[in-house]
Amino acid sequence: MELSEAAAIKLPRSTSLERGDGLLVRLRPVYEGLIHFSLFVCASISVLVTVGIVVVLLYESVQFFFDVSIIEFLTGTRWAPLLKPQHFGILPLMCGTILVAGGAAFVAVPIGLGTAIYLSEYASPRFRDVVKPMLEILAGIPSVVYGYLAVVFVSPIIRYVFPSAGVFNAASACIVVGIMILPMIISLSEDILQSVPLSLRGAAFALGANKFEVTVRVVVPAALSGIIASFLLAISRAIGETMAVTLAAGATPKLTLNPLESIQTMTAYIVQVSQGDTPTGTVEYRTIFAVGLTLFISTMTMNILAQYILSRVGEKYE
């Protein structure tokens, strides 16, 4: 390493070396300590955010469960907190959420995995250099734009093919959310596929396997746990997705698995209530927090599971 190529190691100005007993030098331990402390505070804030989320969600939810029995909340089949008589069964919202997340996975998993395999195993470097930035653009489009596309572009097509579908339908939400989570599946799965050691491929080739066999029987199985983790992360993202679902799927909490009907997800419900003027402290207001808690628990579980799987992937080849 030549000196000129090294990062410019310039001496910090006047305080560079211990010179005499200048005030700055004597105060150094003090401000070093202060800086250390304030950086520590910055890092602690991330922990405080998590604590904050849990405290805020629990605090209001507990009050909610004083008014509504937790059994009704978890098993009731009607969700109508804003109408009289009120019903507080979260199952329809859960059902809507699962329908959208499942549908999105149905769209995104095969396309995403196929693309990841193509980019990792078959594509020429030049082709990858063109396609990967395009997929990054797909990832950078805000979710409200996908909502717009669902309403203006996808939904009319679905109604053309299935005339029985409503203006608002779960299918259009499934499709756009599927497109939204595609880049995530592709980039994570591709990373995992690339990390399968070359020696494994070479060994399979040496045994006389052809490219197809190497990919399908060796590379993909070796990367399988990581690929599944990427699916989990993407589905968790689909569960938490809000704007596209709110715009596309409508606002009718319903226990149905028919994608042509209008449904409501947990996130869409939260948006619906937030837009109205629900006074603080009422049961209706607290439903936001109870639904939010359910959402938080479900996505958090999937994320932790995925991260546990991912943390074990690297160990295999060492």
Added chain:
Amino acid sequence: MSSNKLDLYTTKPRGRISNFLFTSLCFLATMTCVLMLLVLIWNIIIQGKGWLSWDFIERLPSRFPHKAGIKTALYGSIWLIGLTALFSVPLGVGAAVYLEEYAPKNRWRKLIQLNISNLAGVPSIVYGILGLGLFVRALAFDRSVLSGALTLTLVVLPIIILASQEALRSVPDSIRRSAYALGATRWQTVWYQVLPASLPGIMTGVILALSRALGEAAPLIVVGAMAYVPFVPESLSDEFTSLPIQIFNWTARPQEEFHHLAAAGILVLLILLVSMNAIAVFVRHKYGKKIRW
């Protein structure tokens, strides 16, 4: 490191058809992605281009589609992004510096690290609920720009921390050791050597995080961004709206004209996002190469 380098591609008669079919299917999947992107963007351009004009940018919102514009939404977004940057950059970079340069490698650090990567996966609407409970109600900032920006800060904080950590980690240890050898203290080492060296990476991460904040609508709706704000925010406590929220409101209306307005708004939003990304690419390209170890 793709297996292309091995170039052991075999075309034995056995399995040639399945080989071909599989390759085509995978290629088809890739092309589907690319095609979808093109169709989606094409659709927005077709719908919105006739409605995009300087007038559109300078007009206030209106019930009449031909008089409506995005002035308040645009200014609201600028306020939000500016404030979010002000809060999230020092906090995020500070946290990253602590974790990478100061924190002893013990269980606590691992726990904080795990916590941050999990926070990155929390749905943004949950941050909205936190903002509603904490900033709007408990601290009584009300439905103000300040509440909105603080909420967005929480949304982007994990992204900034993770990106900055990545950048700090890429600075080789030899730089730190040579600074220590010259008698620099820990902070001097960080401030004069490590941070400048990792700045391109940190900047890229910050810009990407802020462009995420620019497109975010869900947490702001929960915090209480208004559908109709006829004024540009002038102080921290003013009510606000933002571009994605304006787009959301226009899309939610049944009339066709408003959908065109939404498309025009999306074009403005996408132009902003693309320019931010261009800056990120430029920074990485220009300053990323200067430092070589």
